[in-house]
Amino acid sequence: MQEIKIALAGNPNSGKTSLFNVLTGSNQFVGNWPGVTVEKKEGKARQRDGVVITDLPGIYSLSPYTLEEVVARNYLVEESPDVILNIVDGTNLERNLYLTTQLTELGIPVVVAINMMDVVRKNGDKINVQGLSKALGCPVVEISALKETGIDEALDTAVSVAARGKSIPMHAFSGEVEHALAHIEEAAIHDLSPEKQRWYAIKIFERDKKVLEALDIPEKTVAHIESDIRHVEEHFDDDAESVITNERYGLVARVLEGNYRKNRLGRMSVSEKIDTVVTNRFLALPIFAFIMFLVYYISVTTVGTFVTDFTNEGLFGEGFYIFGSFVPGIGVALGDMLASVGCAEWLTSLIVDGIVGGVGSVLGFVPQMLVLFLLLGFLEASGYMSRIAFMMDKIFRKFGLSGKSFIPMLVGSGCSVPGIMASRTIENESDRRMTIMTTHFIPCGAKLPVIAFIAASLFNNSALVAISAYFIGVGSVAVSGIMLKKTKMFASEPTPFVMELPAYHMPTVKNLLFSMWERGWSFIKKAGTVILLSSMVIWAGSTIGFVDGALAWSSEMSLEASLLGLLASLVSWVFAPLGFGSLEATVATLMGLLAKEEIVAVFGVLDFSGFTQISGYSFLVFNLLCAPCFAALGAIKREMNSTRWTAFAIAYQCAYAYCVALTVYQLGMLFTGNFGWHILGGAVAIAIISFMTYMLIRTPSDEVIRIREGRAKVTK
Amino acid sequence: MRSLKEAKIGEACKVVKLHGEGAVRRRIMDMGITKGTTVAIRKLAPLGDPIELTVRGYELSIRKSDAAMIEIE
Known part of the structure; x- marks a missing residue:
């Protein structure tokens, strides 16, 4: 039997990860997309043999501008999976279906899975699935990834649609645009197979540089097409890219008409209620400080230290007591064992002092990190993480960082490794690099003994030593950020801080454990090799x-x-x-x-x-x-x-x-x-x-300013 | 021209045109702020920037500098 390739696509916060976890269970392989640090997850379907699911990055669109979007569209266009399973947040249909309008024009069969149906029903919203399916031209199923309902049906539908093969996209935009698209198909890409023509025609219409480069259309044809595009642009008094975006949202509105009715609740939703307190002008920062203190306190100070001390001093050290009886540490036990079998002294030393001692000193931080990952996973999945970025953006932007840099820094105060790993959520490449470079300036857990030791032996245990160490760390992040941001290396085009604030929801224990283990394992692997x-x-x-x-x-x-x-x-x-x-x-x-x-x-x-x-x-x-x-x-x-x-x-x-x-x-x-x-x-x-x-105070060179304000000339 | 940056908290405004170009503009449009859409200003971040908006039934945050590119009625 031939393997069926399913691509899982959807907006961030649509429940894509939960669905992927339900579909694949523990049969997951996490890696990177070639050449970039965007995470790639693949897995075999649990419920069915011969079905491979690729989890695409969470995206809002297939534009050529962000790394995630480019990765996703390259995969869809070049690898052509057998079917796209498009997960859609049922509580936010309008924006989620915007991506659907792009996925359905790729010529690949699409199955739309409307997620969070449990919440939709609870809110009293009405979705007409048959009507939607007809209007979109593809099967639509209702699921709840959280409650694990409708999953089998979604998978079955995807498999049966995949068997049907290629699908030719519908024509759905207004007359003027369709006219221009038809011209482009005729003039430039009639050699391509029919199901692929629409996607390319639209991209040519949008003047998508990446697609134009790949197609290499003769100059004469380009000039001919250009006049068609100009004609439409004049008609709508807008540029081609905007015309298409407007057409898409117009299409979504037509698709939803008569098929969707939102129950207007007179009262505020739970999520809105939480937000009136949590991002309140006056309470937001104190609440934020308290939550951060709690995260730090639980993972670094209490639970973390307790478990870490146990692993460092007990498990990898002298030994520990359990129910009153003494159990020797791994190093000690191993040393005794090797001595009893008459192992050479140097080999015993290599194993006990070198390997167990060295790796152990680092692995000792694993429990602390797992606790931290669990708490961070909760903040992320519940929706609070976006609020942190929302609150901190103004401060961090001054240092050439993003609101999202706060988390790597906070995590870095426990251990730089997960801190650096947490920088992945930062979209802007230059902000991300800056965060990666500066995170370790924040004193991590392993530096605390050094600080304490110096304070004790030279400064009479003055608390000022530790306090100044943190000030120097934070100061170094700020100073480095400001200095480096003015160099050409770190100059970057403005990246929009256009961020969704998703509705709050309670994450499931299963998904939290999944995310904790994924990050923890990646650290353990590193300790196992490099260290x-x-x-x-x-x-x-x-x-x-x-x-x-x-x-x-x-x-x-x-x-x-x-x-x-x-x-x-x-x-x-x-x-x-x-x-x-x-x-x-x-x-x-x-x-x-x-x-x-x-x-x-x-x-x-x-x-x-x-x-x-x-x-x-x-x-x-x-x-x-x-x-x-x-x-x-x-x-x-x-x-x-x-x-x-x-x-x-x-x-x-x-x-x-x-x-x-x-x-x-x-x-x-x-x-x-x-x-x-x-x-x-x-x-x-x-x-x-x-x-x-x-x-710190110099004015950056003209070139840097030009790169930074890529749009300055237009807004004037 | 009046931009979204100048709108008051609690105000609902209709988008007339998007200025600017490239990635920022496309992103704003992709998120649903297009010509003719109604956008409601919910609140400011505790430090005064960015802004929280309601667009097409969900919450979105954008920086004031980006809001300046959005022309409203």
């Missing part, structure tokens, strides 16, 4: 070294003799201007790349000997701001999806950290009356401050 490799390398570097002039291995290798120590002694001069050119500090910084809390481990027994308050603080600043740990670097690489951008991000982070730490140290030394070579250092620090100030 495994790097912990082995660092283990080897710290246990192999030169003893009496010969290369040797010892589990008790001294820092000075080890390869890691040798490497550190080669680069430690770099840190001298920052005040910490010692071997330990350099090794600690290198170890910080594995996981930031490893920094503390290096100093564990050595204490902060040789550090002054100023150099200690400079050390802290550098380690807070420089390149994050390998896991986060891996996340940056994955989300940037480009080696060049990843390299730039790391270089920027390190250079920025270096400049700030140098300024802190050198000026600190001068202010405390230490002159000598600090006069030169102070001059460099002042040069850095002047340069940064210039970068």
Whole structure:
């Protein structure tokens, strides 16, 4: 039997993900669409053999402007699936059917599944399914993805329609437009198969650059077509793209006429009631602060820390007590076991200290992250996340970020890895890159022990150290945003912040667990690969070294003799201007790349000997701001999806950290009356401050302004 | 010309024309703000920008700078 390919298409917030989960269960493969960081999900239908479902990104239209839309339409046009299952929100038919008018002209059979029928019925709205089906020219079924009703019928209909094969789209626009479309079909694309002609004709009419490039129509024909398009534009006093959009909404209105009746409720809906409080002018921000505190408190402070401490100190550490009896940690148990079977000492050390110790220190954060993902999944699915973006947009826009950058930053205060991963929801590529680059400036959970350690050993446990660390983090996000946004690299065309505020609804436990697991698993996979490799390398570097002039291995290798120590002694001069050119500090910084809390481990027994308050603080600043740990670097690489951008991000982070730490140290030394070579250092620090100030206040170049205000000339 | 940016909270206005071009304009139209549509201003975000609108029976938020491109009666 031949495999049937179903493409699942629909607006964001239409319940597409829920439907996909019901249809495929756990048979899902999550990946990326080729070349872009838009998530691609595929799955085999649970209820039926030989049916593969591809979940397209949630889109409002098939315009050529956003990544998601381009990905979706390329898939539909080039891969031509056997049938499109178009999920439509029954409580928001008008805008949802707008996409349907575009899907039905592709020449691929379409089945419309009206979702949220339970809510529609409860509201008392009336939908005439037969009437809609006739007007749209495709089968229409009623479903509820949440209540799991009508799913089998939707799937059966899709499969039987797929068997019928290609469908020739209906002609549905007004006379003038149809006339021009007929001309275009005749003049430019009559060689294409009949079911595909309408889609191409409309795109040519809209002057869609991507389609025009792909078709490569002779110039003479283009000129001929252009006169047809102009004629219609003059008639409607609007440009071709708008004419088509208007035609589509007009078509939707005709389709709904007589087939849909909205029950005008005299009272406000529940969602509206929630919003009068939650996005209220005065209450919104306090409520928001409270919710964020709650998320942070539950995931990072209470539940998260409890479970994380257990995994770090119990499971991967010494051991733990259960019902009064002691259970050794994995490392200890494994060590005992390996010793009892007579395993070589170096291998035991590699497994216990290197792998279990290294991977464990990172995996220890998994429970905390799962809690966080669960809470964020709830905020997202309930509809509150859009309100956060709505509230925070004005602030973040000033730093070249978007309202949606708040979430990555908040998550980043727990761990940068999911924070960076959360940047996916930001549409504007330049905003997204900026968010990816700056998220780790916010001190993550692993940096807290470092802050605490320095505060304890050098600053008499002053709370100011931790507070200033957060201020430096937030300040660095703002400063970097403003500086970078003025460069050509980050200049981008204005992206509309045109965002739906979906009606609130209670997400199902099942869908929440799905989203939590998806994100958690992607982190675990990373820890399993990147971290495994790097912990082995660092283990080897710290246990192999030169003893009496010969290369040797010892589990008790001294820092000075080890390869890691040798490497550190080669680069430690770099840190001298920052005040910490010692071997330990350099090794600690290198170890910080594995996981930031490893920094503390290096100093564990050595204490902060040789550090002054100023150099200690400079050390802290550098380690807070420089390149994050390998896991986060891996996340940056994955989300940037480009080696060049990843390299730039790391270089920027390190250079920025270096400049700030140098300024802190050198000026600190001068202010405390230490002159000598600090006069030169102070001059460099002042040069850095002047340069940064210039970068912050300068007027961007004309070119940047032109790119940014791509539309300035038109609005005048 | 009067733009949507100048409309008052609670006001319902009819769209006359969309100015601007490219991605922003197309997005606004795709979301249902087209010539002749009635748009109601619901509220401002707590910090004064963006705006919340009701269009075609659902809630939409747009920035004031984008609202300036929408000409109303």
